[in-house]
Amino acid sequence: MKTRLAILASILLANAVFAAPQSFDFKDPKGVNSASFKVDAPLESVNGSANGISGTVTFDPANPADTKGKITVTTASMTVPNPMMNGHLHGEMWLEAAKYPEITFEAREVKNVKTTDSVTTADVTGTFTLKGVSKDITIPVKFTYLKDKLGVRLQGMPGAKDGDLLVIRTSFSISRKDYNVAPGKFEDKVSDNIDLNLSIAGACPK
């Protein structure tokens, strides 16, 4: 009887361990994580990116609908190739990087979850904060769970560990006037619409 109980307890414990949500850290030691943005303009669209990405996402491969987390992009890490535009982007007229150093998205609710093998697509609702303005938005997100791939990815790097990876991809648009980014100004030169694209990998070491 004791043996049966011990086996049952072991199975339950193992299930609990394997079914437990995992916490993925999005501070990328390889520095590949980036968020890109595009704003239409008459001569050429303004394309830039940001690599100051951090945050934590709790993801359970057995239950992706329970996903929660927060991703932060440092405003100062946003870069465009033109030096004058770069200055304007971080300046008082546009993003005020010194006053609002972070852009965040905090996920609260996950709906329309569809999983095929290691890929899950879902609509994620959360709070997007830019320039001190927070609004609830729903964005389409693709999660790719890569079991035991952390060691392969960090091979040869100091302090490399085994573990799992979670890749998050999303593309969505926001209106700059909604977030007080030069609202109603320069619309003949720079569109109100900002296209955002995020491709990031988070690590869960074992």
Added chain:
Amino acid sequence: MKKLFRLLALVLVVGALGVWLATGMNRGWTKTLVPVKTLDDVTGIEGITYKKQFVAGVDFLGAALLGGAVLTGISFLFRNKNKQPIN
């Protein structure tokens, strides 16, 4: 002096055109950073980093043309030395 200003204007415009051609005939704005994409094989993510590189744009050409026009305009303020008075 007149010739000197016109020569300077020509050098400025031709030089700027040469730089624009040599840096890739960019029809957008001038750039001092160029995005470099790196593919992470494991995750399939395409990361973006920037390398310092000057790429002249149409604003660079425009500034050179304006500078050339100003220099040419200044050259008209000088009189020809060898002009003989008409008797």
